[in-house]
Amino acid sequence: MNITVTAGDPVDSKLSADVTIPADDVNKAVAKAYKDIAKRYNFQGFRKGRAPRPVIDAAVGREAVMADATNALLSAAEPLVLNELDVVPVGDVDFGEDLESAQEKQDYTVKVTVNLIPEAELSSYDPVAISMPPADATTAEIDQQLDVLMGYQARFEDADGDHAVVSGDFVNVDVEDIENGERLAGENRMLATEAGMLPEALEEALVGMKPGDEKEVEFTQGEGDDAQTVKVKVKVKVNDIKVKVVPELTDDFAKDVFGFDGLDALRDAVSIEIKGDKDRNLPALKEERAVTELEKRLEMETVPEDYVKQVHDEIARQFVSDLQAQGQTVDSFLQMRHITIDQLLADLQLQATEHARQSIALDALARHLAIEVTDDDVKAEFSDVYDSDKAVKKAMKEFAESGQMPAVRQTIRRSKAVSWLLDNAQVTEVDEIAEKRANN
Template identity: 65%
Template sequence: MDITVTAEEPKDSKLVATLTVPAADVDRAIKAAYKEVANKYNFQGFRKGKAPRPVIDSMVGKQNILADATNDVLAQAEPLLLDQLDIVPVGDVDYGENLEPVAEHNDYVVTVTIDLIPEAELISYDPVSINMPPAEVTDAEIDQQLEVLMGYQAHYDEAEEGAEVATGDIVKVTVKDIENGERFAGDDRMLMTGSGMLPEALEEALVGMKVGDSKEVAFEMPGAPTEDDQEPEPVHVVIDVTLNEIQVKHVPELTDEFVDSAFGFENVQALRDAVAAEIKADKDQHLPSLKEERVIVELTKRSELEEVPEDYVKQVHDEIARQFLQDLQAQGQTVDSFLQMRHITMAQLMADMQEQAAEHASQSIALDALARHLDLQLTEDEVKTEFADVYGVKDVDKVMADFKKNGQMPAVRQTIRRSRAVKWLLDTAEVTEVDEVAEKRAADNQ
């Protein structure tokens, strides 16, 4: 099919274009529509597939045949339309409410309206500035990892008489349900403070208590999932807590002898060297993606677009959800098992996806703005090369032809332009190395 497309200048994220399909392609579509009906139904007096058009018209209706042919013409033409315009639509192409059917021996001309991904300008197109952890391992990072390792070797002893609960202690408590606190009620319940697993109000109430103390504690808890997956109403909980026992965490001293017995290293330095090697390997693997994430975040802050349209966020959300389900299926998981493993509700999962979609949509718009500013034009050979690299195919021409037939090439070119914009950001970014672990440890110790 050899279509002709003329487009107006986009306005308010909408593009109006005129699509013309040659009469020869229209006639082929009409002929195919008649043939399909002739082969599908039995017409008295005629062998299957041999009924003439007047008979089919009288039995099926000519307008129905032309309607089928029109749908076929547009189904073939739409991918070519998008490819010529090189656009990724938001939602479906709008052909108007009163779409005229095709007519034999006539070009088919139709005006279409296409919603576009919104364009935005950036307040600056200069290279971004970001902070990054050092590429080399720091003492603070090693110390932090050693503290985690030594935490696994800790033991708990009953606190001295008169001691107060401190963050990190394990406590035994008796909990009485006053209002909606059935899940907490019980005698000698063991709770770990500082674990992040307790409601904040309960955590705050426990710290500072002495054995024998009692407190009434009130807080909000998430409600049960609703049938329509809406965010459930919070539940007000009131419980009475009596402290029965405090167990204090004791971490062994990090000595050569302990390192040898617990970890099998000759001395502390040998353990530090091994930990440093693990941290370095992790940095080599993850720092590139962290840098990419940070440069994109900084670029997105420069966008002058106040709000991303809901339709585009929804489209991105659907893509994220589709990829999520594909990943689960590849791992042999179900959505229910994923929710149970993460201890979250469907409503919480959907809210997280919605947040991801809004963030990704904003970032995509910012990258598109940078790509336009950099005038990142693509030759057909460049598209072929990157297509082969990304999709790992041998017969690039055949696969690209299939993508074009399905209207997917604009999305491929869009992805390549965004990738090049990211590369420019990475190559030009002003990076300041900051020992973030050391800064956080210092802040925590203040």
């Protein structure tokens, strides 16, 4: 199909265009519609698929046939319109409500409207300034990792009778459900503080309690409006406390337990491991921080809901797909993280809003830099995924036929904007772990 598309300039994130489909393509669509109807229904006196047009017109109605042909034409034309306009739509292409059917032996012209990703400006297009951890392992990072390793070697001993709960203790408690606390209720429950497994309000309430102490604790679970939150009230009694005792890390301990020649050798091994993690993860962290700083410059208070919803749906689909790949379900994920479905939905909504704003900011930077996407860029993008020229050509053909090629070019354009952002970012190295440990 060779369509003609004539478009004006976008107005309020909407682009209108006149689309003309040649008469030859209209005739083919009409012929196919008659053929499909002849195969779909039984017409008395004719074998299936053999009924002539007058019989079909009399039984089904010519208008119905033209409507089928028109729908087929518009479905085939939609990806071509997107490719011709080189735009990524928000939602489906709108062909209007009062749509007239195509007519045989005539060109068919229809006005379409495409909702676009909104455009905005940045308050500044200068390079962003960000802080980053040093590329090499720091003393504080090594110390922190050793603390984690030694935590695995810790044992828990009965506390002195006058000992009050501190963060890190194991506490034997009786929990009585007063309101919506069924999940926590039970006798002689062993609860680990500072493990991230308890509601924050309950953990804070336990700190300072001694054996025999009782206390009622109230908190809410879930986020959002009142319909999405649940009030929880429990009564907790401390029966017993076990304190964490961490052995001293010495040369002998490094040899006997970890199998190294001594403490220095253990520190060297930890340093190498941290350096490897940084080599893998720092590039993504730098990108995340640079794009976040760029998004702060976006001169747009509220992102349109339809675009946020589109981004949200994409994130949600990817989230579910990733869970399935790991053999998990949403329910098992919620149980493992000890969160509610409302909290998950609120988090996905927050991610969608942030991602939408960041995308609009990158688009603004790309326009400012006049970034272009060449055919070689597109081919290289597919070559990174497919391992043969045949597969690359097939995939590019399928993407073009489905109207997804503008989205590919958009991805490349944004990637180039990110590359510029990273290449020009003003980076200050900060030993964040040392600062955190100093403040604790």
